[in-house]
Amino acid sequence: MKKKVAENYLEKTPFRAEHIKWSADEDGKVTLDIENKGFFNRIAQKLLGKPRVSHIHLDAIGSFVWPLIDGEQTIMDIGEIVERELGERAHPTYERLAKFFQILDSYGFVKWKDN
Numbered sequence: 001m002k003k004k005v006a007e008n009y010l011e012k013t014p015f016r017a018e019h020i021k022w023s024a025d026e027d028g029k030v031t032l033d034i035e036n037k038g039f040f041n042r043i044a045q046k047l048l049g050k051p052r053v054s055h056i057h058l059d060a061i062g063s064f065v066w067p068l069i070d071g072e073q074t075i076m077d078i079g080e081i082v083e084r085e086l087g088e089r090a091h092p093t094y095e096r097l098a099k100f101f102q103i104l105d106s107y108g109f110v111k112w113k114d115n
Contacts, residue, residue, distance in 0.1 A: 009098060010079070013113040015071030020109055022066065030063040032056040032109065061090055062100060071113050075101060 016022075021033040034054045036045065044050040058066060064086065068078045079097050082090045090096065104110040 009101075010076040010094060011074050012101075013071060013074050014069050014101060014104070014110040015113055016066075016069050017109055017111055024063065024067070028063055029060070030058045030066045032058070032066075034109075061086065061096065065097070065100065069110060 019035070021035075022030055023033070024030050032055070034056060036050065036052060036054060045052055061082070065078060065082065068081060073081075075094075075097055079093050082097065083093050101110065105112075
């Protein structure tokens with residue numbers, strides 16, 4: 001049963017959430033710029049000096065994967081590209097990708113296309 005759930009997850013097709021702004025530096029490192037909106041964020045910004053925009057710096061593998069999230073490729077497709085381009089550096093590839101996408105999903109940075 002667990003294997004079937006994992007296979008189904010790898011068949012999901014992610015796309016980047018529209019509200020996420022991002023950039024890549026000359027080394028290819030990706031930074032996500034997340035605007036902190038909402039009532040409590042505004043209070044924290046005024047009273048505690050919290051930033052209006054948070055900058056999330058992805059690691060090398062995350063920076064490689066982020067531009068591949070296009071709403072056309074499944075996690076399995078992305079994994080094949082990662083394997084081909086990064087090889088051993090990305091191992092265990094699919095476990096790392098699954099965790100990466102779980103984190104992105106939990107923060108609302110990616111959405112899922114209906115397959």
